[in-house]
Every structure is written in structure tokens, then in C-alpha cells.
Amino acid sequence: MTLPIPVASEADVLARLAHSSQSPQSPVWPLSRFFSWLVERAAARAFTVEQMPLAKMDQWSTDSETGNIGHRSGRFFTIEGLKVESDLPWVTNWVQPIIVQPEVGVLGILIKEIGGVLHCLMHAKMEPGNVNVVQLSPTVQATRSNYMGVHAGAAVPYLDYFRPNGRSRVIVDVLQPEQGSWFYQKKNRNIVVETDDDVEVGEDFCWLTLGQLTQLLHWDDIVNMDTRTVLSCIPSAEDVDARGESTLRGEPRSFSEEIRHSFAALQRGHHTLREVLGWLSEQRSRRVVIQRRVPLRQIDDGGWRRSDELIAHESGRYFQVVGVDVVAGGREVGSWQQPLLAPIETGLLALIARRVDGLLHVLVQARIEAGSPNAVEMAPTVHCQPINYQDRPPEARPRFLDAVLDAPAESIRYDVIQSEEGGRFFHARNRCMVVEVGDDFPLEAPDHYMWATLGQLSALLSHGSYMNVELRTLVACAKALGQRS
């Protein structure tokens, strides 16, 4: 008995997505031109970003009663407090600042067939929290207010393609959760639509095949988080027939082929898809996560200290809330100020990969997400900020953290830094790794962990409530590892 896997209506679309994924070059331009273009757009856009005191930010103020930080217009987002109770072994309750933005944003990629290959319209977009200012973003990143056309002001280019008006066909459309450690119950709509229109390409936009886009995941901090999550949700239809069965035969002869075999195993691996889902449901029913929004004033109880300058934890760990001053340069005019959440250190997101029954599997965990709408989500094998556990005894350190940090160089298959959303987070980056282990690595998974094929994860991404954004990043990165060279 297999679970039905929802796919875009036409098998034809899957075949064309697969063709685009296998197209490392494009009739529009060679990938070798990409970085020159991105550097040129960065130079032309010319924004500078400097940290500034929270208390001096123009247009942002502190509520005298709650201490919450918000914009005078009531728009954008607020910084509030969150109290969490959980069954984590090393901390059963805590309080923290959190970003509250109670609306669903749109992360949309517009695709179009050019020269017989599907291309994605990508945006070289400036965000104040990006370490490099400009990264490659989906065609649109829009708030619900943008989408509903509530506010006046500059329209978001191409947004109309993502409204139901017959100008485009929907390929992917799924709500996915954002960073549960930093956002309160935030979800975004991950959407891919295809058009046949003649699309005018703005000077900050470019067309890339899925194969070209995926190759860029080998470089640090280029493909932004919003692009990665949308990419992860695009059905992995390479090497899979109409019934969802793998078309690959024989033994894989390279790690890249192992990855492709794993992506082609949608229904069956060491566990069936139903067993994987059952494991997650059981975890969700058993684990304790109680979230309670509290006034930001109350975070003092948890060791958080607020000054005119910033909000920080007395231990020096976790993250800070800081202000930034953004100035547009060149011949543009414009500037603004805003708060951002700034992690203390680069995080670590790692997937451990092992052959099980001749097929590559990855080890996922059921992780408590402080602010997530799902409370427990599937996450990478290791998902933490290592600095938070620096002086902890081995039993209080995240499981498999040391296995990943001590992995021999030849077993590290992917090791690239990727950035989190630069519109809300300041220099928030994760070291993303895929580490291959041998048959001596225990097949029996600890209670919170499960072996799954990449195809199973990919199939579950048609649904919005299973995987955290960090695991979605690693699924996208694994696609890069599986590319034909």
C-alpha cells in the first residue's frame, strides 16, 4: 500500500521540470556570465548597511506597556516575547524575544519555456541583513499586504502572475513554515507558476534553468533562503516514471549517482513513506511544546538584557536584536532603519547519509521548534548553533554534533555556507553539510531520528507542515550534489 503523491496536474510538466534540471546551460546565457552580472547589479544598487542603536531607529517605537518594538504605521512586524515549555532534556522552559508577523508572505518563482527549456526568473535582491547585501531571490518576495494590494506605493514587479487571473498556470503552491527559533508561527506560500507571456526582464532580473540555479548552491551566500525553499518544493521528477517508480537501474558508481538513486526512491526505502509519516505523527503526539506570547518586557526573567543599543542574552549566547541604518548609494535616493535579529554565530545544519539496503538514506530528526506553527518538525540530523553547547558535557550536546564536526575530510560531500532571510535576520548564516558514513554507522536510529530517502523527503514537500526551513535548504543542496556533470 503506497501513499498517493500529489503532483502537478500534467505529467508533461514533470518531464519539462526534469529537462530544465538537467540543463546546465541555457539558450539565454551561459552560467559563466552569472557572477559578473551579479557583481554588476550589486555595484549598481549600492546600499550600505550599518548597525545603530535600537532606541534611535526612525519610525520604530517601543510600546510603553508591553515593551514590544513596532513600526509607527502598524505594518511590517513586531518584536515580542515568547515563553516555551518543552520536554527537551537540558531545558524545560525558557523565554526569548521573537519576531511576530501574522501574515502569509508570497515566495514566488515565475517560469517560462525559452528555447525548449523551462527557465526561472530570478531577482538579484538587496536585503539589509545579507552579509553580501545582494543575493539571488525568487521572482517575488511579497507580504500579504502587497499581494492584496492594500497599501499604496511601489508595486512589486511580476506579482500579478501569482494572482489567479489566467496569465499563468500553477506548478507548485504550498505553505511552508519559516525559522521556528526566531519567528512566531510564520508561514510563507511557496509558489511556482508558468507563463507563456512575453515577460519583460527588469535589470535586476535574469532567467536561469533549474540546472543553472542548482549549480549556484555550490557557492556560499548566493542563493537566498527564499529561493532555496521554493527550489526544495519543486517535484523531483528526474529518473522517475509516471507511476512514481525509479527508472534508474544498476549500482550507483559515484556519490552523485547515489544521490540521484535516493531522489528517485519516492515510495520505498528502508521504511515506506507511510512509516516515515507515522513516525513523525507519533513524535508530535508525544513531545511537549507549549508556546505562550508574552510582552517583550518579560524577557528579563530569562536572562535577556535590553539597552538603548540592543537586546542580548547575559550568557553571550543565542542571538541579539539590533538596529540597522540602510542608505541607498549611487544615483538612487532612499534610506530606512529597522530592527533585525542577529545570531551570535554561524549555525550548523548537517545531514548524515548512509547506504541502507543498497540505497542512500539520510537521517532526519523530529525537532522542537520554539515558535513554529507545527511545534515539532522534521529537521536535519544536526541543527544547532555549536557555540551554545561549547562547554557542555557530551551528554548535553546535540546528538551527532561531534560525529559531524570530527568527520574525516573525504567523507564530507557538501560544505557550503548559506544565508537565512536578510530582510529579518542580520548576517544569519549556516554551515550546510552532507556527511557520508559507512556501514559501521548504526542503522538503528535513536528515538527522535528516522532514516528516509531523499525522494521521500521530496515527496513530503508537496505538503506544508512536515519539514523545517533548514531541512528544506539541505534538500535543495542535495539536488546540487546529484547533478550530472
Next chain:
Amino acid sequence: MTLPIPVASEADVLARLAHSSQSPQSPVWPLSRFFSWLVERAAARAFTVEQMPLAKMDQWSTDSETGNIGHRSGRFFTIEGLKVESDLPWVTNWVQPIIVQPEVGVLGILIKEIGGVLHCLMHAKMEPGNVNVVQLSPTVQATRSNYMGVHAGAAVPYLDYFRPNGRSRVIVDVLQPEQGSWFYQKKNRNIVVETDDDVEVGEDFCWLTLGQLTQLLHWDDIVNMDTRTVLSCIPSAEDVDARGESTLRGEPRSFSEEIRHSFAALQRGHHTLREVLGWLSEQRSRRVVIQRRVPLRQIDDGGWRRSDELIAHESGRYFQVVGVDVVAGGREVGSWQQPLLAPIETGLLALIARRVDGLLHVLVQARIEAGSPNAVEMAPTVHCQPINYQDRPPEARPRFLDAVLDAPAESIRYDVIQSEEGGRFFHARNRCMVVEVGDDFPLEAPDHYMWATLGQLSALLSHGSYMNVELRTLVACAKALGQRS
């Protein structure tokens, strides 16, 4: 009888250069971080460049007698006229504008051993003529006035390492000619020095191994011309023993290995090094090139038209002289205006490569260079702006141009756009190609052409008067093709 090949004093240096060339990663940072950093520097530097009328440029004026364009200070460069007589079959004399800058500049790369591997200190440098504003430049690009410390003003960082003062050891030091079509007898000093000092790394600078730097040649418009020429002059000591003999055995099994075998053949190929040099000398003695500087006013005779806006040829071909207005953005202040030479179209630089006696050779031509100090230099097989020959009959088109343009995709081994110097040229770019041909391609070279190994070209680059800057670019690009994967 073999020619002695000048090398850096110690065999040890050659071995360490080879080690750096074979280091695709570095203890300082992984290459995957590079483009994020370059984008970040581009965004931070934030210059905008716009074309403007020549006649309105601040600080630049036209000499009332000669019509030459120069800076009021007498510094920088002038735009004058050049009259050329040659034995080219399709044009025996012509007149053109040319850039006159009668001094030798310094293009210097500072190297230092870090973690046991030599690293190059590279500069993310803004130049107004770059299509993408910022490219990767040597540690210093300095004029003779900078070098001599004649003028007051901001010092060029790191320049002191390139003065004889015991802080560094010279590895490469050779004068090489610049673009002969656009510069009047311009040479630059290509210099590489090694230091043991603790070097403070400025925020626009980064350390890269030779292997990392070479990999970047696979991307359009990232490694600037000044870097490429210095790279080409670094002795190719991989796979070569102390006597200059190849240490590679057996048949090459890939094109990359063919390239390495060719680079390891320093002395002997189809011709000896002495025969290659003899051919060039004979060509130089036989070809006619008479250069005469004339007032810029006289270019009218050759079909050049000058307006307040720009200088252009009435045929719409060749190049224009334009003005640009440069404004620094972000939080920096500063702006200036200057003339630049703007080619009408992207040029084509191609090497045809063929196995001769089991060893890969490239076909070089002895090319007349209008303004070069050498008049005739070794150049790529094809070196032209194709647009200039669009409507010419086959016999008046550059030899091998059509062979390259019509080459089947699988024979094109390298096809990347590289930029010329953005401090003097506006959006001047060349499509750089290496095209492999089979045994059916005639081995007998036409009069102006010669087969040589890449090792022979590399050995000749210890001398400054043989190869034009465009061929030096292709030698550097060939190094990228020969990298071990």
C-alpha cells in the same frame, strides 16, 4: 641544443608555485566563499558610471593646436592620433585615435606562504570601464608616478613591497606590452614578489592560492586583464623536473591531461623553442609596420568624426572615444570624469589546438599591432573584432575566423568572456576560446602562423617582447583548462 630558460633563482620557488597551482582549496578560506565576498565588496563600494559628452568633462581639455585630449594637470594620459603603414593585404595605411601614456605601470602580485601554500593577495577593484564595475585585480596596479612617489595624495596600499628594500623576494619581473590596437607603445611591469611579513589584509583584498585564482578564469569578467597577464608570466613548473623536462609519462586520457602534457613540454615540440623564436624574428624582419604619432585633429582624414559627444568612425566600426562620469555611492564621497576608449563590439580571441606527434600544440600568429613597441607580436590564432569583417568576402576575412565560429560545440574546450583593462577601456570584452581540431586539420601552417606547445609559450613569457596581451590571456585561460579536477 636547447635554449636556457630563465627561472626564479631557487628550484624551491618553482616547486612551491606548482604546489599552490595544485591547491584548489586554501587554509584561509574555501573558494565557495569567493563570490559572496566579491558581491559584498561591489555593494559596499557602490560606484555608478554614466556616459557623458567628451566636451563637458571636468578637468579634461582639448589642445587648441593639436586637438589632443589631456588632463589639465598634465597627468594620466592623452588621446592623440596615430598613422600606420603596414603590409596587411587589405589595408596598407590608416589613421586612428590612440591612448598615449608614456610610462611603465606596475602590475604586482604579492605572495606569501600561508599554511604551507603560497597565496596571492588579490584586490576587488573598481574601474569605471568594467561592465560589472568590480573585478579581481593584482595586489597593486600603479603608475610610474605612484611608484616613484612623485605626487602627493593617497598612497597605493602594498606598493612598498614592490620596491627593492629587502621586505620581499622577486619571483617574476618582466615588462610586457599592452593592447597594441589602442595604446601607443605601452608596457607594464608584471611583477610577483614573496614576503614573510605579517601582511594586514585590507577589506577589499583577499588571499587566494594560484589554484583558486585559476579556477575563477572559468567565469566571465571576474579576473581582470592585469591579473591575467601576471598569471600568464608565472613559470609553469608543474610536471617539470629541475632540467626542464616533463615528468609526465603515458598517454593523456582527457583534454585536461593533454593541456598539462603541453605545458610540460618546454623545450621540444613539433618545433624546438629556438625554431619558434627564429620564425618570429624572421616575421619581424620581413613585415612592414611604420608608426607615426599625429595630432588628433588629423584623424578626420581617416574617416573619424569628432563631436562634443564622442569620437567615432563614420563606418560605425572599430571603437569610439567616450566620456564617463563616475560617482561614488554609499557613505563614500568622490567623483570624477574621464575619457575611455569603447570598442564597438565584443572581440574574439581563439586558440586552435591540435595534437602533433602525440602532443597538444596551439597555432599562434605573428600579428601586426598598430601601436605596439614590438610592431609584430605573437597573437592568438584568431584575434579580431568580427563585426569589422561582417560584409567582407572570404579572402578578406581573418584566417581561421570562420573555422572557429563554425566549430562544432563538442570541440569548443573553453568559451568565456574576459574583460580588458577598465581604467582605460569602456566595456571592452573578448570572447576567449580554445577550439580543438582533429588530425584532418592541416599541419602545415600558413606563412604568418606557427605551432607551439603551451610550455614553449610559457617559457617565452619570461621575456617581455614576444607575446601580445591577448595571447597572454589565453595562456592563463589554458592553465584553467589544465587543472586537475
